[in-house]
Amino acid sequence: MLFLSYLTALLCTAGAAFAAKPKVDKFERFQSLSHGGAIDLNDKTYNELTVAPRDYFTAVLLTAIDSRFGCVLCREFQPEWDIIARSWNKGQVEDINMVFGTLDFTDGKETFKSLMLQTAPVVLVFPPSTGPYASADGPFSFEFTGPISADQLYNWINRHLPEGPKPRIVRPINYVRIGSGITLFLGIITVFTVASPYILPVLQNRNIWAGISLIAVLLFTSGHMFNHIRKVPYIAGDGRGGISYFAGGFSNQFGMETQIIAAIYGVLSFATIALALKVPRMSDNKSQQVAVVIWGVVLLGVYSFLLSVFRVKNGGYPFFLPPF
Structure with missing residues (x-):
């Protein structure tokens, strides 16, 4: 018991x-x-x-x-x-x-x-x-x-929790991205240090920068950005079985038209540069006279063609210049 x-x-x-x-x-x-x-x-x-x-x-x-x-x-x-x-x-x-x-x-x-x-x-x-x-x-x-x-x-x-302090979002440290960034930065410094004797003369060349600036000016004044924004066609038919390179109206254009206008502006620019800088430095008088005539004819002919393009774009355009 x-x-x-x-x-x-x-x-x-x-x-x-x-x-x-x-x-x-x-x-x-x-x-x-x-x-x-x-x-x-x-x-x-x-x-x-x-x-x-x-x-x-x-x-x-x-x-x-x-x-x-x-x-x-x-x-x-x-x-x-x-x-x-x-x-x-x-x-x-x-x-x-x-x-x-x-x-x-x-x-x-x-x-x-x-x-x-x-x-x-x-x-x-x-x-x-x-x-x-x-x-x-x-x-x-x-x-x-x-x-x-x-x-x-x-x-x-x-928004579905009570009012008051909440923990903040804390993202983990991305060591791979940091390492890649440091490696890339050091690589750029190394390349620049090794190649600087060859790169600096190119970067300091006024003619190269003048050429780049001229190309950029010609590219944008000819309507390159307009083509990308409006997604214009490259060329179009003229309704008679042919091809139309220029769109009627100042608010329309084709991709081929932009390239033609850029080429016209480029030729006019080089002709003006040649007459202003190259021809005066020529020592031979006869060669100088021939160069003046040649570049003058080029300037006259291309500018005349440019005015004719303006008349194609707008039939009421009042200016023209022979031979076009």
Whole structure:
């Protein structure tokens, strides 16, 4: 009898001890599974995480990362979602409890079916069902219409959270990009140092810069940018079986027309430069006279052709110059 009394007392004490053992908090249990990021969910854990009662906020990404599903947006956004989850868990605020989870279609087919989801990714935010922030609204759904950043989605999530300080987004340091940038910078310095004796004379040559400037001026004054903005045709038919190189009207032009006008301006420029700079330096008088006549004829003929082009563009243009 004495043994039975001791055994009964021992069992009662053990039972009381087990009964007094505190129940593990639901939020703390899921936080322990997160390992600083989003929890990988399946149908069972998704239901456990989102079912009432819960005294915490929940944000769940429903995605389909497997290449079999062809969801490029899912794979592109996954690193951004991990940044949001890690940033929140790292800077967790005491007043707002929140759990982040990720449910892939492979592990959550029943959940996708019950939610009648036809596309992915989708983010759901569940407010608490108990506690000071309890709400009967929700879940709130964010459907993607294109690529977005972690900051954009994080701002949307914060709109469904109580007022107050929130953890800020902290992106991991991209050491590969930093290393690549340093390597590229050092490579540029090395190349410039080795090639500077050959490059500097070219960069300091006034004739080269004058040529580049002249080409740029001819290119843009002839309407090159107009062609890119308006997407004009290169040439067009004249309605009689021939080809029209010039479009009628000063607000229209063809791609070939731009090249012809640039060539005309180029010839006129070189003729003027030759008459102003090259011809006066010629020592032989006869050669100088011949050069003046030749460049003068070129200048007259090309400028006359340019005026005729203006008359083609606008029949009311009043000026002309022989021979055109």
